[in-house]
Amino acid sequence: MQSNELPKELAARRIDRPVPLREHVYQAMQELIISRRLAPGQHLVESELAQMLGVSRQPVREALQWLNNEGWVDLRPGYGAFVHAPTEEEADQLLAVRSLLESESARLAALHADAEGIARLRDLNRQGSEALESDDVDTAVALNAAVHRCVTELSGNKVLLDFATQVDRRVRWYYTPIARQRGEQSWREHAKLIDAIENRDADGAAAIMKEHTERTRKSYLEQRVAEGDQQLIALPARRRRRASKA
Incomplete structure (x- = not known):
């Protein structure tokens, strides 16, 4: 007879419920871009964004990478991050x-x-x-x-x-x-x-x-x-x- 119990290695796993800080930062920055408070082409400085959002630079850096992957931000080597200007x-x-x-x-x-x-x-x-x-x-x-x-x-x-x-x-x-x-x-x-x-x-x-x-x-x-x-x-x-x- 087949057991209905989950294998121990699966039962031991837990899902982290708290939303990571980088996700909160990502959402906040995305809304700033959508509302045009961060304008297309605007230079995004990590330290300024961190101070404005009240967080460290690390979650800002992670959020910028995420936004870059989704086309909201352009990361330009040697220059930094910029709000994407849609063609x-x-x-x-x-x-x-x-x-x-x-x-x-x-x-x-x-x-x-x-x-x-x-x-x-x-x-x-x-x-x-x-x-x-x-x-x-x-x-x-x-x-x-x-x-x-x-x-x-x-x-x-x-x-x-x-x-x-x-x-x-x-x-x-x-x-x-x-x-x-x-x-x-x-x-x-x-x-x-x-x-x-x-x-x-x-x-x-x-x-x-x-x-x-x-x-x-x-x-x-x-x-x-x-x-x-x-x-x-x-x-x-x-x-x-x-x-x-x-």
């Missing part, structure tokens, strides 16, 4: 994929959303419009992301939700500098989308979402051109080795 092609590709994912999410949401989900969407949209009126850009950006996530959740498709979650942070990064530019028009488009979902107009909801995300993509690309975002970023002087004692 026009990178932004265009991600926002195009987002449009495809969220158009399908909207179509499915119109088929599956219940009254509670519709009410949640309307409440998020109301809060977002109020945040914009108060010029609270950070909150408006967060609520914009919440509206889009809610639509995907209401689609009932977990695979779509997983993919949308993967691109959510990048989308917030690109949306932040155009939140004011898109302004109240963006929230009116949300309201129109919610109406279509409530009316079970699947094709209409998909078309509205596609147009909505396409306008965001175009606004971002236009903003880059207007601000000359393609200019080369000046690098600081290379670090010099300490001169040997005479």
Whole structure:
């Protein structure tokens, strides 16, 4: 008869529950990048970041490596770490994929959303419009992301939700500098989308979402051109080795 007991070597293993400090530092720095408090191309100095976050340099160094692996930071030998400056092609590709994912999410949401989900969407949209009126850009950006996530959740498709979650942070990064530019028009488009979902107009909801995300993509690309975002970023002087004692 087969025993139901775990082997001793497995039973003895334990999972460390506390989140490592480097993960907290990683999350904090990622949010600073997404909110543009750390701007694209900005030089990141370990000692300054450590002081700002109230930690030692080691977890900052580990977080920078992690952020580099995920494309948020560029590590340049001899120069140091810099916030990644996305190219026009990178932004265009991600926002195009987002449009495809969220158009399908909207179509499915119109088929599956219940009254509670519709009410949640309307409440998020109301809060977002109020945040914009108060010029609270950070909150408006967060609520914009919440509206889009809610639509995907209401689609009932977990695979779509997983993919949308993967691109959510990048989308917030690109949306932040155009939140004011898109302004109240963006929230009116949300309201129109919610109406279509409530009316079970699947094709209409998909078309509205596609147009909505396409306008965001175009606004971002236009903003880059207007601000000359393609200019080369000046690098600081290379670090010099300490001169040997005479």
